[in-house]
Amino acid sequence: MKSLKLIAVLILLPLCLGLFGIWVLQRSSQTEMELARTNADLIDLRPQLESLAAQPDSRSITVNIDDEQVSVALALSRLTEAEEVLSTLQPLSAVMTVLAKAVVVLGLLASLAGVLGLIWLRWAGSRANQSREQLLRTFTEVSRTLPYLLVGHIVAIGAAVAAILGFEALGIWHAGKMSTGEFKLMGIALAVMLGCLYSIWQMGKQLRVMLRMFESTPMPVLGQVVTPEQAPVLWAYVRDLADQLGALAPEHIVMGMTEGFYVTSSDVDLLPSGTALKGRTLHIPMMYLGLLDAAETSAVIGHELAHFAGDDTEYSMRFVPIYDGIGRSLGLIAGTMLESDLLQRSILRPAFMLGMYFMESFDHAVNHWSRVRELAADAAGATLAGNIAAASALVRISAIDPLLQERVGAHVGHATHPAEHDLTRDLPTSVLHELAALTLTLPDEEMETRLPHPSDTHPSNGERLASLQVTVEEAVSRGTRPIVAAQACAALNQYFADPQALRTRVTEDFLGHYVTQDAAAVEELRTHASQATEEVRLHEGARLRGWITLVFFAMLMLLGLGLLMWPLLFPEAVGSKKGLILVTGGVLAFLMACLLPFSLRMLMRADKTALLLTPDQFVFANLKQPLPIQHVADFGLRVGQGVHLNLLLEDDAPMPELISRSFFAPDVKLDKKKRWVQLQLMQFCRDDKKLKEKELAELIGTYLNAGTARHLLQQRFEQVD
Template sequence: MIIPLHQDGSGSRRLPPVVWLVAWVVGVPALLGGLGAWEVERGLASAESYTRRQVELPVSVVQLRLLAATDPYASVRFEGGRTAYGAALAADKAQEALAVVTRDLPLARARTWVPYATLGGALLALLAGLVALAGGGAAGLWARRSRDALLASFGLVRRVLPVLLGLQIVGLSLAVLAAALFEATGLWFTQRFSAGEAKLLLGALVIAALAAWAAVAAVRGLRGVFALFTPEPIDVRGRVLDEADAPGLWRLVRELAGRGDALVPDAVVVGLTGGFFVTESAVRLSPDTRTLTGRTLYLPAPYLGVLDGRELSAVIGHELAHFAGEDTAYSRRFTPIYAGLHRALTALGNVGPGDLLTRPAAYVGYRSLGTFDAAVARWSRAREFEADRRGAQVSGAPPAASALLRVGVLGPVVGETLASSYGKPDAAPDDLVAGVLDAIPAAGFPEPGAHLDDRQAHPTDTHPSDRQRIAALGVPLDAELFARAARPLTVGDRAWPVALVADWTGLCRWLSVDFLTGAREHRAAERVYLEETAAAVPVEETLVHENGAPMVWTMGVLALLFAGAGAALLLYPRALGVAHDALAQQILGAAAAAGVAWAGIYAGLVHRRGRTPLLVLTPDVLRSPLLDSAVAWKDVADFQVTHGKRLTLTLALTPDATLPRTKRLFSQAGVSRRRRHVCVQSLGARGLKPDAFAALVGRYLAASRARVHLSAAHTGI
C-alpha cells in the first residue's frame, strides 16, 4: 500500500483539536447566521423597494402620459438612468416596469422569509452542538461516581446524542440550502438578464441542489449509523469443547464458578492465539464459521501446559468473576456498545456527499464520547482489580500473581513460535503447542521482572499493567515471586492439560492444522495478489511526456496579442495618441516585438521539452533526462504527487540509497540531500490527469515491492 509522504516539522504547528472543535461547532453556524442576517436585511430592502415602486410607478405613468400630451418633444431620464427618453417612450418604459414589478413582487415578498430558515438552521445547529457538548461533559463527570452512574449516564447519552447530532446536521443542511436558494433567486431580479447571469443562476441552483442532496445523504447516513446498534461478533480461531470433550475442564470451571458466585459460561473455546478472556458478545468461530451467543470463556492452549493447577484456577477464576454481580451487566450493556459507537462515529464522517455537513457532528460526537474515557478507564481498572481479588480467593494471592508474570514471560515465546510457523507453515511442527513448550528454555524464563509493565491482551477491553495488578493483590515483588514465575517447565506441567481434556494431543493437533491451513491459505492469497501486482506494469518502457500543449497555445495567443498591438501601433498611431511622439512609438513597438519574441521563444522551448520524455518508467528503475542517474524503485520509500500551477512528483528515498544529481543548475528537477527527496516538476503529464499519473507511479512502486516479496519467498529469505 502506497501512502502519501508524511509531513515534516510543520505538522507540529497544527492547531489543537479544541480549536477545530470550536471552529466547526461554533464558527460554522455563526458564519451561516451572519450570512442569514445579511440576507434578511437585503431581502427586506428588496421587498420594500418593489412595494414602493408598485405605488410610485402608476403615478409616474400618468404624469408621463400628460407630459407627452402637452410637450411631445420633452425628454426625461427614467428612474435615474443615464439615457434620456422622450416623454411617450418613458411612459411606455414605466408601464413595462410596472408590469415587471407586479409580476416579481410576490416572489420578492416570499423571498424575505428564506433567510429566516438560514438563521433558524444555524441557530438549531449551534444549540444542538453546544447542548451535546455540555450534556456529554456533564454525563462524563457523573459517570465517574459509580459503575451504575456510568451505565445510566451512558444509556442516556446513547439515546439523546443521535437526536442532537441529527438536529445539528439538519440545521446545517437547512441553513446551507436556504442560503443557496436566496442567492440563486436573487439573480432573478437582475434588470438586464444576460447569458452570463443566466449561467450564474444555473450555477446557484446547482449549488442549492447539491446542498439538498448533501443534507439528505447526511441525515440518511446518520439514521443508518445510529440505528439500533448490534455489536459485531468477535472473530476467534478455535474449537468449542463440550463436557464430553473436556470433562475435567468443565468440572473445574463449574467448581470455580460456584466458589466465586459467578454464572457458568455457555461455551468454552480453546485456541492457539490471544490470551484468556470471557465475553457476552457474539463470537464467530473459524474455520467452521459457527457463531456463538451467550457467555463464552476462551482459553489459549499454549498457556495451559505452563500454569500449574492453582495458577490456572486463579486465571479462570478471574475471568469468571466478570460473569458475577454487576460486572455481567457491564459486560453485556456497556463494553460492546461503547466500542460500537466509536465505530459509528467513524462511519459518520464518511457518509459520502454529506461529509462536510456531518463533520461538525462527528467532532461533537467524539468529544461527547471522549468525556467517558476517564470514567471507562477508572471502572475498567476497578473491575479488573475486583476480578483479580475474586480469582485470588479460590487459589491464593501468590499463585494469582505468579500466573500474571508467567503468562507475560510466555507471550514472546508463543508469538515467535506461531509467527515462524505462520511464515513457513510447511516447515512447522504438527503440534504447535508442543513446539511452544519445547521452545521454553530448560533453565526457565529469564528476567520475569522485565514484564511487569505488560498488559494482558483482550479483544474488547483494556487491563492495568501487571505491576499494578500484583500490587493490588498485596504480593511483594520479591525473589520468591520471580523464581516461581520463572521456574523451569516440568513433566507434570506438560501433563496437567491431559487431566482436563479427554484427547489433549488430538486437540492440539487439530488446532495446529486449523492454524497452518489458515497460514497456507493466506500465503496462497498473498502470492496471487503479489503476482497480479507485479504483472500490473509492462515489461517495456513507459514514456511520460510533459503536457506543454496548453502553454504553447497560451503563448501563441499572447504572441498574437503582442503582434496585434504592434500592428495597431503602426497602422493607427493617431487613434492611439502617439502619432507625433516618435520615442513613444519606438518604445511601444520594441515592447510589442519583445513580447512576440518572448512568447515565441518560450513556446518553442516548451514544445521542444515535450518532444523528450520527462520520465521513463521501467519495472526496475525510473529515469529522467533531468537527472544524471536512474532511481531504482527498490530505493523509493514513499512518493507524493501534488498539482496546482505545476505537477510535482516527489520521491522519498531510503537512507542507504544513492541520490542522483540534477544535470543543470536551473532545472525542473530538485534533490534535497537533507530530506533525501527527489522532485520532478512539469506543466503536467500528457494524456494523464494528476490522479492517473499518481496511480501510474504507485503501480510501478507496488510492482517493485511485490517482486521483492516474491523473490524473498522463492529464495526462502
C-alpha cells in the same frame, strides 16, 4: 487541536452560515419593502390613468413616466406590464424571504446543537468519574442520543447551503427582459442547489452509518467453541469456580491459541467458522491449560469470572461490550471514509471526529474504573488459589507469551510456505515441546507491561503484584520454572473427552485461517503487480509555452536594445530624457537576457524524459542509479510554479547520488534532511498529452503499488511475469 477543529466544524461553520443568513434576510426584507412600495404606487396610479383615458380628448393627453412623455393608452399598457412583472417578483421575493429565514434558523440551530453537544460530552465525561454506575448511565445516554444530534447538525448545514444557493439563484430574476446569460447563471445556481439536496438525500447510507456509530459491533475471535460434551472436565471446573465466587457462569467457552484469558458479553463473531455467539463468553488460550499449574489456572480463570460477580456484573455485561463495540464501529467508519468520495468524506468527518472526542471524553473514567475492577478481580482470583499462585500466574504468562507468539508465528509461516516446511497437525503439542527447550526469563521492565486483553486497560504487573502483597522475587522464582513437555501435554489433555481430535481441529482452523488470509493477500498483490508492466515516459512538454515566452522575452529584449540605441542614433529627439531612456533600456534588456534562457530551457527539454516509470524502478535523468520502488515510502503532489512531485524515501533506504546535468535537462533535487526526492516541471506529459493532477497521482500510485507488490511477492520467492 482536536477540540479547536471540532469547534470550527460544529460551531463556527454553522454560525457563519447563520450570520450570512441574517445579511441575506436584510437584503430580502429591503427588496420586499421596495416591491411593496412599487405595488402601492401602481395601485394609486391606475385609477388616475383610467380617469384620464375616459375623457373625450384622452388621445391628446400625455403623462410623464420616467421623464418620458407618453400617451395615456401607452401608459396604461406599461402599467399592465409592470403589474404582471410585479405579480411574478412578489411571490419570488416571498420565497426568497423564507429561504433567508431558513438559513438563519438552520445555521443558528446547528451552531447551538454543536455547542450543546460539546458541553454535554464534557459534562458527561467528568460525571463518569464519580462512579461506575454514573459511567454506565451517562455513556449509555450519550451513545444513544448523540448520533441523532450529529445527523441533525449535518442535515441542517446541508439544507442551509442549499437555501443560500436557492436564494442567490432566485435573486438573479429581475424586472425587464432577462438575458440568456442571466438565465444560464440562474439555472446553474438552481442546479447546484438541487445537486446539494440530492447529495444529502443520497447520503442515506452514510447517515445510517452515523446513526449506528455508537452501536456495538460483533467482536471477531479466532477459536473453537467447546461444548460440555467435548470438555466435561473443563466445564465442571469453570462452573465450580463460578459457584465459589458467586459469579455467573459463562454460556460459551472458546479455545483460542494466542490471545489471553478474558471474558466478554459482547456479541462474538467466531472465526473461521463465522458462528455468532451471544451472551457471556470465556476465552481460554488452549496451551496455557498445560503451561500453568492447577492453582495458577484457578487464579486466572477466577479473575475473569470475577467480572461476572457482584457489582462488577452489570459493568461487565452492559458497559464493556458497548464501549468495546463503539471502538470497532469507529474503525469501520474510518474504513468507510477511505472508500468514499470527497463529499461523503466531508460529511462523515465531523461524525468521526465527534466519535473520537466522545471516546476520549470517557477515557479517563474508563481507565480509572478498569484499574479498580482489575485489582478487585485479582483479589477474587487469589481467594480461590492463594496470592502466590495469582502472582506467579501473572509472571509466568508474561514470560511465556513472547516465546509463544514467536513459535506460533513460525508455524503460521510454515503453513503459508507448505513446499518448504513440514506442517504440524497438532500445533499445541508441537509448540509445548518447542517451549520446553527454551529457558524462561523475565526482564525487569516486564513488571511494567500489561497483559494482553482485547477491551480492558490492565494495571501494570508490578502494581498487581504489590496489590497481592507478593514480592517480585517470589513471583518470578515460581513463575519462571522450567516447562516439562510431557507434564504440560498431560495437564492439557485432562480437560477434554477427545483431546487429540480437538487439538487437530483447532490446529486446522487456526492455521487454515491464516493460510486463507495469506492467499487473499497474495492474490491482491498479484492484482496490483499486474497493473503496471510497461515502461511509461514522462516529459515536460511545455513547447508552446516555451515558444510564447521566448518570442515575448525576445521582443522585450529588442525593445530594450532599441531604447539603448535611440539616444545614440537620435540624440536631438531625446533631449533631457536621455538618462531615463538608457536606464529603462538597460534594465529591460538585462532582465530579458536573464529570462530568455528559461524559455530556451522549456523548449530544449520539452521532449526529454524527466521520469521513466518501470515496473520496479523510477529512473531520473540526474540520479546516478535508478530509484527502486521499494525504497519509496510515500509520494505527494503540489501545484504552484509548476507541478512538484515529491517522493518520500523509507527510513532505511540509502540516499540517491546526483550526477551533474545540463541546465537545459530536467533534473531532480534531494532534501537529505526530510528524505525527499523532488522533481519540478511546468507540467507532466505522457505521449505529448498533459496529465491532470489526478491522472498523474493515479499513475504514480499505480506504479508504486505495483512495484511494492512485486517486491513483496519476490520476497516470498515467487517469480512475477
